Amino acid sequence: xxxSDTMLSQSYLNNIFNSKKRMEKMQTQxxxxxxxxxxxxxxxxxxxxxxxxxxxxNSESFKRNIAEGISSLKETNDALQxxxxxxxxxxxxxxxxxxxxxNQYPESYASKIGLAIENLIxxxxxxxxxxxxxxGTDNSxxxxxxxxxxxxxxxxxxDVSGEHNVKISSNITQKINTTGEELFxxxxxxxxxxxxxxxxxxxxxGIIPSDAxxxxxxxxxxxxxxxxxxxxxxxxxxxxxxxxLDNRIxxxxxxxxxxxxxxxxxxxxxxxxxxxxxxxxxxxxSMILPKSLLDYL
Amino acid sequence: xxxxxxFDISRRSLATYQNSMNIASHNISNAAxxxxxxxxxxxxxxxxxxNANFVWGTGIKLDSITRVRDGLVxxxxxxxxxxYSFNEKQSLMLSQIEQVFSEPSELGISNLMNNFFxxxxxxxxxxxxxxxxxxxIYAAENLATKVDSINRDIDTIKYDMFRxxxxxxxxxxxxxxxxxxxxxxxxxxxxxxxDANDLMDQRDKIIGDLSKLVNLSVNYDNNGSANIxxxxxxxxxxxxxxxxxxxNDNGKLTIAALNTSNHVQLKAGEIAxxxxxxxxxxxxxxxxxxxxxxEFVRQVNTVHSSxxxxxxxxxxxxxxxxxYKDGKLVISDDILNSPENIAVSADGxxxxxxxxxxxxxxxxxxxxxxxxxxxxxxxxxxxxxxxKLSVDRQTEANQMILDQLQLQKQSISGVSxxxxxxxxxxxxxxxxxxxxxxxIADEMLETIMGLV
Numbered sequence: 151x152x153x154s155d156t157m158l159s160q161s162y163l164n165n166i167f168n169s170k171k172r173m174e175k176m177q178t179q180x181x182x183x184x185x186x187x188x189x190x191x192x193x194x195x196x197x198x199x200x201x202x203x204x205x206x207x208n209s210e211s212f213k214r215n216i217a218e219g220i221s222s223l224k225e226t227n228d229a230l231q232x233x234x235x236x237x238x239x240x241x242x243x244x245x246x247x248x249x250x251x252x253n254q255y256p257e258s259y260a261s262k263i264g265l266a267i268e269n270l271i272x273x274x275x276x277x278x279x280x281x282x283x284x285x286g287t288d289n290s291x292x293x294x295x296x297x298x299x300x301x302x303x304x305x306x307x308x309d310v311s312g313e314h315n316v317k318i319s320s321n322i323t324q325k326i327n328t329t330g331e332e333l334f335x336x337x338x339x340x341x342x343x344x345x346x347x348x349x350x351x352x353x354x355x356g357i358i359p360s361d362a363x364x365x366x367x368x369x370x371x372x373x374x375x376x377x378x379x380x381x382x383x384x385x386x387x388x389x390x391x392x393x394x395l396d397n398r399i400x401x402x403x404x405x406x407x408x409x410x411x412x413x414x415x416x417x418x419x420x421x422x423x424x425x426x427x428x429x430x431x432x433x434x435x436s437m438i439l440p441k442s443l444l445d446y447l
Numbered sequence: 448x449x450x451x452x453x454f455d456i457s458r459r460s461l462a463t464y465q466n467s468m469n470i471a472s473h474n475i476s477n478a479a480x481x482x483x484x485x486x487x488x489x490x491x492x493x494x495x496x497x498n499a500n501f502v503w504g505t506g507i508k509l510d511s512i513t514r515v516r517d518g519l520v521x522x523x524x525x526x527x528x529x530x531y532s533f534n535e536k537q538s539l540m541l542s543q544i545e546q547v548f549s550e551p552s553e554l555g556i557s558n559l560m561n562n563f564f565x566x567x568x569x570x571x572x573x574x575x576x577x578x579x580x581x582x583x584i585y586a587a588e589n590l591a592t593k594v595d596s597i598n599r600d601i602d603t604i605k606y607d608m609f610r611x612x613x614x615x616x617x618x619x620x621x622x623x624x625x626x627x628x629x630x631x632x633x634x635x636x637x638x639x640x641x642d643a644n645d646l647m648d649q650r651d652k653i654i655g656d657l658s659k660l661v662n663l664s665v666n667y668d669n670n671g672s673a674n675i676x677x678x679x680x681x682x683x684x685x686x687x688x689x690x691x692x693x694x695n696d697n698g699k700l701t702i703a704a705l706n707t708s709n710h711v712q713l714k715a716g717e718i719a720x721x722x723x724x725x726x727x728x729x730x731x732x733x734x735x736x737x738x739x740x741x742e743f744v745r746q747v748n749t750v751h752s753s754x755x756x757x758x759x760x761x762x763x764x765x766x767x768x769x770x771y772k773d774g775k776l777v778i779s780d781d782i783l784n785s786p787e788n789i790a791v792s793a794d795g796x797x798x799x800x801x802x803x804x805x806x807x808x809x810x811x812x813x814x815x816x817x818x819x820x821x822x823x824x825x826x827x828x829x830x831x832x833x834x835k836l837s838v839d840r841q842t843e844a845n846q847m848i849l850d851q852l853q854l855q856k857q858s859i860s861g862v863s864x865x866x867x868x869x870x871x872x873x874x875x876x877x878x879x880x881x882x883x884x885x886x887i888a889d890e891m892l893e894t895i896m897g898l899v
Contacts, residue, residue: 153476154485154861157854164850188545189832190839196550196832200557204821207558208810211565218572280575287798289575312796316572317804320811326572395691443865 155442162435164379169428176421179412186410195409202406208320209402215316216392219326223385225278226328230378231385232273237371240266240346247358260353267346271295271303274334284330287312293330294337303343306329310337318391326384328377334370342370402403448894453888456506460881463490463507464874470512471867471874477658477821482652484514485862486644514644516860521651524852525665529715531845534838540608541835544724544732548599550828556597557824559590560743564810567803570791571824575757580786584778587767591776594740598733598774605729609700612721615660616702619718623675623688624649630672630685636670661702669672678712680704691814724780728834733774735827740776743816744768750809754790754802761795762788809876856895 155433179185188198240263245253247259275292276283285293288307297304310330315323349359362447467488470613477483491510496503549555563586570579575759607881629650629697636643650673663682666674672685690705700722704712707873713719748766756760765788769777781788791803 152858152863154857154863155480156861157857160857161850161854180598186551188650189541189543189550189828190835191546191832193829193832193836197829199551200825200828201821202556204557204561205553207561207565208568211568214569215572218569222572254672279573281573281798285798286796286797287574287792289798290796309796312794314798315801315804317568317807323804441866447868 151179158439162431162439166431169424169431173421173424173428175425176417180414180417180421183412184410185412188340196321197371197445199406199409202340202402202409206399206402208315209399211391212317213395213399214320216318216388216395219316219318219324220385220388220392222278222283223280223381223388224325225276226380227381227385228284229273229276229283230328230333230381234371234374236266236269236273237342237367237374240367241371244359244364245351255356256353256358260350262320263350263353267303267343267350270343270346272445274330281314281327284310284328285312286310286327286329286331287314289372292365294334294343301340303347305337308333319395322391324384324391326388328381333373333377335373340366341365346371450888450892452503452505452889453814453884455882456504457884457888459493459508461878461885463509463879464878466509467599467874468871468878471870474862475704475864475867478864478867482648483862484648484860486512488512489787500658502877510646511815512642514647514807517856520852520855520859522665524849524856525654525658525663527845527849527852529662531849532659532717533715533720533843534845535578535836537724538695538835538842539887540604540720541728541831541838543604544583544601544729545596545831545835547604548828548831554593556590556593557821557828558845559586559593559825560820561810562586563590564807567791568807570789571800571803571807572705574791574803577786580789584782584786587778587782594736594776595774597736602774605725608721608725609695610612612700612718612725613693615721616691617720619660619702619777620688620690622660623654623683623692625653626657626673626675626683627674627685628655630670630683631872632673634670634685643671644873651660651762659717660716661711663716678714680709680711698730701726722741732827732831735823735830737771737774739815739820739823739827740771743820744771744776746807748807751790753793755792755795756788756790757792757797758785758787761792761797763795765790820846 178187186192186195186199203375243259243262243266247256251363252259271294274294276282281289281352282293286309288309291306293305293307295306296302311332313325313329314327316326318324330337334343338344349363349367352359352363394397453849467490470486470488474485477485480779483857489510493505493508496505530675550557552558564759566579566583566586570576573579630645633643633646633650636646654663654665654673654675655791663675663677666675670685674684675682677691680689680690691702691711692705693705694701694710701710701713702718704723713722748768751767752764754765755763765781765784766779767789769779771777791801791806792799793801809820810821813819813822818826
């Protein structure tokens with residue numbers, strides 16, 4: 151093959167150009183820390199990265215929901231515990247009233263029960279983060295209160311049965327509230343508030359609480375215990391889901407790192423090697439390129 | 448038969464070697480000129496004389512000066528240059544489009560759309576929370592801004608591409624004119640028996656440049672004129688050049704001979720690359736994007752309008768997005784006026800967030816050609832990435848072939864200073880010898896004169 155002068159310089163330039171192109175790619179990878187900075191670097195990796203990234207973000211969003219749900223469940227638990235101790239105190243009170251020594255002062259018991267009703271109503275109207283804990287999904291006003299003539303207790307909103315459901319993973323939806331309906335039943339006559347009101351009214355007129363009314367309070371007591379344990383189950387489920395999500399996020403992040411991150415050591419070594427070759431090419435060319443017959447004439 | 452014949456032969460050989468030296472120095476001075484084709488002196492014995500039944504040699508003559516080149520390599524160079532330029536130009540333009548989407552990153556549609564659905568998910572925890580409702584609106588606004596900027600940027604790229612297409616067509620026209628001019632000059636020169644080597648180099652250079660622009664084929668006729676046709680349409684010969692104009696036929700770019708319907712079949716070169724990206728690739732991406740967001744708006748609205756607002760008198764049937772039109776994603780005025788108009792309550796109570804759960808579920812439901820919004824979008828990005836990657840690889844392959852061909856061309860047509868210097872030494876010696884011959888003839892003549 152005939153070698154002309156431009157050939158040497160041209161093929162030299164081509165090689166230098168290729169070498170520098172490879173170095174440019176490695177340098178970009180090192181300085182960005184990622185193997186895929188645009189889709190064409192690896193279309194399949196790019197799609198995978200976007201998918202993993204989204205799944206991680208979704209899991210983080212579910213974790214925020216769970217945190218929110220747990221604090222809401224805790225508040226509900228506090229309110230239920232408050233009601234429980236109130237009702238347990240009432241049961242003690244009823245036993246006291248049975249005692250003939252005490253049943254001469256029914257009015258004093260009436261006022262104690264009146265206070266208990268106030269407390270229970272306050273707890274039933276407990277508000278957390280702009281929501282009434284036992285108000286179902288209607289947060290327009292306090293769900294429970296006295297009627298205008300204060301003769302009975304009634305619902306102030308049309309409905310307290312609304313369930314509050316929250317997504318805690320891509321396919322699990324969890325109820326995070328105890329509805330007023332579940333806890334108090336239908337408010338009107340046999341609910342805890344109106345029962346206590348009846349007992350109070352009876353005591354005001356000197357009648358000790360009837361067994362039927364006391365049974366209704368007992369019923370509420372056992373329902374309350376049910377709800378407290380249900381609430382605990384919900385909370386545990388949320389904690390479990392949170393842990394699962396944490397593990398999932400960790401796994402996903404590892405997968406993402408595999409896809410995205412540059413092996414710094416390997417790339418550095420490759421880059422050094424490439425740089426060495428380039429230096430070598432420069433040196434050789436400076437020795438060879440300018441030579442021609444002219445140097446020897 | 449006299450002594451004067453020695454003078455004649457020597458004088459002729461002096462002139463011949465001096466001319467040969469000229470050519471060698473012409474070659475050397477163009478050693479670094481990439482477009483130069485080395486010229487070779489063809490020396491031949493002068494026509495002999497027959498005298499007294501003897502054939503007498505009459506010395507040397509400069510028969511011709513020819514360019515040393517290989518027609519096959521030239522043809523392959525032209526063909527490969529077209530492919531290389533086509534792929535390289537496509538790669539360049541696709542990388543611009545790729546940048547517009549800014550994937551994979553926090554700023555891409557993928558993440559913004561996912562974020563939009565996540566804000567719905569989080570709203571379901573506290574459906575009456577105004578800050579969370581505002582988050583939904585912000586997320587929608589961020590998404591809308593990105594969608595808008597992508598569409599605007601693509602429009603700008605398309606506009607720039609159209610301008611470039613026109614400029615390249617202008618370049619094409621002026622180059623074709625130059626080829627015709629050079630064809631004429633070369634014809635005139637050769638007709639008067641002159642060598643037109645340097646003019647041919649100029650013409651080759653222009654044809655080389657043309658092959659970067661467009662798919663052309665070149666034939667040389669008996670007059671030495673280059674006849675060029677582009678994609679089945681006559682472009683230039685020794686008499687005339689066609690003027691091409693840009694044709695934009697319903698968004699399909701092509702070129703045609705001026706005032707005719709002779710559309711060029713664009714296949715290679717930068718002009719074809721621009722036409723392909725402009726007419727096929729970009730509309731394809733845009734269609735995908737348009738379809739995605741039309742469906743997105745429709746489906747979000749369908750779910751959203753089934754919910755109730757949390758105003759004092761809850762309303763239903765409210766659209767979240769006004770429309771997706773002309774590449775703009777518009778949030779409805781109702782929503783922008785008040786976050787209370789976000790309708791996520793299934794029953795009209797303000798603590799119900801069932802609709803927001805349904806909206807969050809949209810992100811995973813496979814409702815758009817059997818894919819979810821994000822995977823549909825991901826496949827668009829994959830398509831873009833693969834398009835770019837495949838032209839990148841082809842460019843690389845073409846580059847290797849082109850480099851190889853250029854080396855071959857240089858190997859045949861390039862100047863080697865070593866070679867020329869050797870030639871010069873040869874010519875110099877021959878010149879020396881011829882000059883000496885004259886002196887010897889002179890001495891011989893003197894000897895004879897001394898006899899007188």
